[in-house]
Amino acid sequence: MKKTAGIIAFALVAAVIAFFAFTGQEKETTFTAMDTVVTLKLRGIGAGKQLDEIKAFVSDYSDNVISRHSSSSRISSVNSKDSGRLDDDLSADFDLLYSVYRDSGGAFDFTLGALSDLWGIGTPRAAVPSAEDIQQVLSRCGAGKTDYKNGEIKLPEGAVLDLGAAGKGMALDKISGLLSENRIINRGVISLGGSILLYGKKGETFTIGIQDPAKKNNYAVVLELGPCFVSTSGSYERYFEKDGKRYHHIFDPATGYPAESGLLSVTVVSQDSGLLSDALSTACFVLGSEKGMELARKYNCEALFIDENGNITVSDNLREKIEIVDPAFTLR
Amino acid sequence: MKLFGKTDFIIIALVLAAAGLFFVLNGSDDKALTADIIVDGEIIESVNLDEITDKTEFRPETAPRVVISAENGEIFFEEAECKDKICVHTGKLSRKGDTAVCLPAKTVVSIRGSSVDAVTY
Numbered sequence: 001m002k003k004t005a006g007i008i009a010f011a012l013v014a015a016v017i018a019f020f021a022f023t024g025q026e027k028e029t030t031f032t033a034m035d036t037v038v039t040l041k042l043r044g045i046g047a048g049k050q051l052d053e054i055k056a057f058v059s060d061y062s063d064n065v066i067s068r069h070s071s072s073s074r075i076s077s078v079n080s081k082d083s084g085r086l087d088d089d090l091s092a093d094f095d096l097l098y099s100v101y102r103d104s105g106g107a108f109d110f111t112l113g114a115l116s117d118l119w120g121i122g123t124p125r126a127a128v129p130s131a132e133d134i135q136q137v138l139s140r141c142g143a144g145k146t147d148y149k150n151g152e153i154k155l156p157e158g159a160v161l162d163l164g165a166a167g168k169g170m171a172l173d174k175i176s177g178l179l180s181e182n183r184i185i186n187r188g189v190i191s192l193g194g195s196i197l198l199y200g201k202k203g204e205t206f207t208i209g210i211q212d213p214a215k216k217n218n219y220a221v222v223l224e225l226g227p228c229f230v231s232t233s234g235s236y237e238r239y240f241e242k243d244g245k246r247y248h249h250i251f252d253p254a255t256g257y258p259a260e261s262g263l264l265s266v267t268v269v270s271q272d273s274g275l276l277s278d279a280l281s282t283a284c285f286v287l288g289s290e291k292g293m294e295l296a297r298k299y300n301c302e303a304l305f306i307d308e309n310g311n312i313t314v315s316d317n318l319r320e321k322i323e324i325v326d327p328a329f330t331l332r
Numbered sequence: 333m334k335l336f337g338k339t340d341f342i343i344i345a346l347v348l349a350a351a352g353l354f355f356v357l358n359g360s361d362d363k364a365l366t367a368d369i370i371v372d373g374e375i376i377e378s379v380n381l382d383e384i385t386d387k388t389e390f391r392p393e394t395a396p397r398v399v400i401s402a403e404n405g406e407i408f409f410e411e412a413e414c415k416d417k418i419c420v421h422t423g424k425l426s427r428k429g430d431t432a433v434c435l436p437a438k439t440v441v442s443i444r445g446s447s448v449d450a451v452t453y
Binding site: 029030031032035036037039041055122124189191193194195196198206207208209210211216217219222230231232234237265267 | 368370372373416429433435438440442446448449452453
């Protein structure tokens, strides 16, 4: 009897240890994909296998669905034919992209690939185009000029779909779905070039640094958040300088020039959509803090704006969750 | 009859002690400053920056070519044949969580142990 109890006790303790050893184990990987750095941190039984699955998914989704630079992607196919049918998944995302386009008054526009190509920001041939060239490109671009119904899309000649401002968020939505379906991860942090999925049960908390716009490898603000999606658009990420003026990569679709809204960065937090946090951060950057805040509110998202004078404006629900790390910034 | 005897308690205590040791050994060393050089998703070198006294160069097999140097507790992209040189301009990394990236060479240098779970930018 005593012997049996001993064996049972031993087995129980061993099982508990094994359980904690495996579930508590965090697996991490860093690689480059989608023209950016991807970092995955997962905790749970089978985290290693899940890591490999997500890694494969990111490359596949980029190459075969959203990248306009991959000839095998769905988006490239539409661009090359100026028309096409989107599958159910993609068309659900496009419904939301059109919705953000309309609600932002066109500040978020996913059909400006030709404008990005004209400027070439982030490439060695980046240059300020002539005003005529910009006008010419704008005259044929714009989501308002496309025809979209029931997953069928038609582009005016010369318009180019570009999901650069929403694609990472779209990928995070799919990864979130994957993790929920497999249910083997307790806690996960997925960062696709600064667009982040914080995955976990309700009550799980995460700390997120918001890049200091002026200093690399420094945070302006640290946020404490529960499971959600976070995305930031900043003028400091991709830019070039000409005659002392900085030209960044977030264009104002109304002018065809880099947006001048007095902001350095906008961070948007969404409880349930990576696409929204990604697309809205761009829209809010173009719109400026006042109109941007209204737009974020409309979609039940939280937003944090850092302006050129070092002022930080936040939506009410974020106020309690932020810590300003760099004294150069002041909370308004 | 007692369910647990003296021997059982000793066994349980031993197992718990082993578990404690397991967690201690598996826990991360908070003090060491370790930089990972990651090429195409694989850690090709882990550099203990505290132990490097003389300047040490790392030349991973990448295209475009990059040279990563470590000295005085710092690590950095010293040279890169890529066009934008963003990695070189990132400067020297010396604190936990510091990261520099050369996208064309698919190379990331990152010091382990960031104070935050992730950075949004």
